[in-house]
Amino acid sequence: MGYAVRFEDVTKRYPRGGPRYPSLRHELAEGARRLGQRLRGERPEPRGILALDRVSFEVEEGEAFAIIGPNGAGKSTALKLVSRISYPTGGRVRVRGRVAALIEVGSGVHPELTARENIWLYGQILGMPKAEIRRRFDDIVEFAELGHVLDTPVKLYSSGMQLRLGFAIASHLDPDVFVVDEALAVGDAGFQARCVERMATLVAEGRTLIFVSHNLSAVEAICRQGLFLLDGRVKGVSGAGEALQSYLNWVDAAHLARTSEEVSLRPSRYLELLAVGCHKPNDGERYAFATGEDIEVRLRFLARRELTRPYVSIGITDGRPGTLALCSMLVDGGAPEQIVGEVEFRCLLRGVPLLPRVYQLWCSVRGEQAFGDLFDWQPVGAFRIATSPGLQGPAAMAHTATDGPVHIPHVWEVQGCP
């Protein structure tokens, strides 16, 4: 088997950063400035924004390939090069077979036209022959679940319905290489699950899929190989799982760096937080845990003076307002009579019932003799639930931030079935 897509030392520099609407006047002034630099013997810095920097990788044919990385890493740029929407500044991209791109699907659907007209016209614009559209028309309508509003102008649809229509049309094209960018960013959970299913079907049919998404569980479910892009450079090409792992480690490191910065910004007169860590009980420090595992939180403080009965509280949040769980010595007791110098508090969280994503740790310390807090309530660290053994079924793959984070052990039972 050969490659379907191959990047050879590809560099992409966007010609203009800055003003979105360049004017002739601006161009002339800029040209004069650069000419001046040249005359003075300086080499003008290359213009624009470097989006991809000597990127090389290969996608095998029939493979599901993920490109992951933070915003601005160059993921979408790479997809635009594959689909010939944009051209590289240096190097070359080789593509074997027909490419269909689902980049921001739905924005090309015309609002004034009905769904029926859009399927015909947008389908042709995307390069589907009329006979093919006729053959697949019912499939498209069925997939989009828009049969009841087929003759209503699309502008009267909700944005989710428009997206469904766009994805339905584009995903029924008949190309060899599919390029999907953040198609799952909108749409309800049920539709997302069907999109994931549809992509899995396409891969099963032997098509090549290149997939960009921040929905990491969908990436994990569909893709076998992955590329981790950071600041336009290849950080690694490997199995999707490993690529995800290195990306998540980067995310965690960045997250921790951010939170420790916040910690250092808010020192306390009495108590300084020296270190925070999540450990596997009686084991080394870790970021990633599985649902249901024990997590031991260790907080090392420096008490600048003798403090009587400091009550430590820790909380867990998932980035949304409110605390998911609070463990506090104010409730549980167990505060030491007196501390001074370095002390370590350990709190063992038993069988943490949280679903995969990153969680933040918050902490405060309330003292008996001081007015107010010894240590203000603030985020101090993070940990991630990486895997969840029991998850299966369609929505497990397309699981989103709108789902609840807490896992309650439960059993389903259906009565009244024949």
Added chain:
Amino acid sequence: MGIPNVALPVSRRLELVIEGGPRPRLGQALRELWSFRHTVLAFAERDVRVKYKQTVLGVLWAVLQPLAFMVVFTVAFGRFAKVPGGGAPYPAFSLSALVPWTFLQTAVTFGANALLMDSAIIRKVYLPREVPVLGAVGAAAVDFIIGVALFVVLAPVLGARFSLAWLLVPVLGMLLALLAAAVALPLAALNVYYRDFRYALPFALQLWLFASPVVYPLSVVPAQWRGLYVVANPAAGILDAFRSVLALGTTPDVGLLAASLAGTVLLLWVGFRLFKSLEPGFADLV
């Protein structure tokens, strides 16, 4: 989910190399455009449908502009300024040039803005970028056909008589469409880079109207300058030919028409080359 489609084996597929640098040659670009001809029609059909959605007058808009201009021109230039109609009554004289002029104007306006209007598609779907521009010209052609039909219906009232020369109208229409594409393509490309062209366009079109024989006959241009004038402004020869055919029922001056054609082809060649050389940057800038 329908009939499964099995992807072609790699060996039977074309390999495509995407890189910066020089653009494909003219012949290759034209072959690719030909393979996208159905897409051009799809764009044209979409533009026509969208144009008349949510309008009360519908297709009447296609004929309102030339008719209104005909009335104003007939009163102002025909009656008061006594511009000669060259053997035809002034209403027939002006409408026979106004219908093709309206086509040219609409096609150039919509064609020049096509890439901006369809920026969503430009940014996310590959197709030769001239496709939406040519689609817009095609959509304007529908209005033109309605306009010609209007002229035919109104001919007895206007003082024009049916003539076999009318059969030349489709040929002249195609020539005019070529000219519209030749002007719209470079403007559409430049519009992506500098929006200045968008604002200059209506003004430039007005100048072009009065620089072309619409309100006055071509015969006001001295005979020795006429050939050069028609090469420089190909619209002049084509509009004059429309007038000879529709209003006077005579065959057009073949020499002048050939000069117009030469000017059009030259413009089209330059315009298409410019378009193709600017094309790689469209998606990054639009």
